[in-house]
Amino acid sequence: MLLGTITPFCSCSNISLFIGFTSAGLPNGVTFSFLISLPLVDVEIGEMNHRDRFLFAKNQVKDIFKKVWLPILIGVGAGALIHNVIPTKAIEVILGKDNHFAVLLATLVGVPMYADIFGTLPIAEALYLKGVGIGTILALMMSVTALSFPSMVMLSKVIKFKLLASYVGLVTTGILIIGYLFNFINI
Structure with a gap:
């Protein structure tokens, strides 16, 4: 899981690494921990001097911009739609703290979407400003990145249905x- 946490790839680009791990005979628990943790946490760690940090940052900005400009644009558009067009009352009824199915609904809504974690931030902000609980927002963000339909289609090509269903x-x-935990403790 630690390897997935420090590897800067999205859920679709990690499929080839996952295939390599399974081909090498690594246990399913190890490979799936990698697959789950990779798209949810996107950080890199290392010792660098100022020049190295600048060059690293410059290259990261270029790489991230290439990868996420379209999902962020879509996310900003969706966030603007949620913020400016959809009435707060409608959001409260569908995803509000009084709807016990809000987390489940947010999880299901996130599956057909595909974005990296950065692309979900504008949507998360707009939902938060409309009063949606943090747990519901986290459920949406996690389902978009870890359970996206495109990722599941690619995974279905390399693992058996029973294992995919378990995942x-x-x-x-x-x-x-x-x-539900985050909504319950009202963080």
Whole structure:
């Protein structure tokens, strides 16, 4: 899981690494921990001097811009739509703290979408400003990045259905637990 946490790839680009791990005979628990943690946390760690940091930052900005400009543009558009067009009352009824199915609904809505974690931030902000609970927002963000339909299609090409169903079930359960927990403790 630590390797997935420090590897800067999105959920679709990590499929080839996942295939390599399974081909090398690594245990399913190890490969799926990598697959789950990779798109949810995108950081890099290392010792660098000022010049190295500047060059690294410059290259990261270029790489990130190439990868996320379209999802961020879509996210900003969706966020603007949520913020400016959809009435707050409608958001409260559908995803508000009084709807016990809000986390489940947010998880299901996130599956057909595909974006990296950065692309979900404008949507998350707009939902937060409309009064949606943090747990519901986290559930949406996690399902978009970890359970996206494009990722599941690619995974279905390299693993058996039973294993894919186990993966989806486990990740969905984790997302729901985290979402409801955060909403329950009102963070």
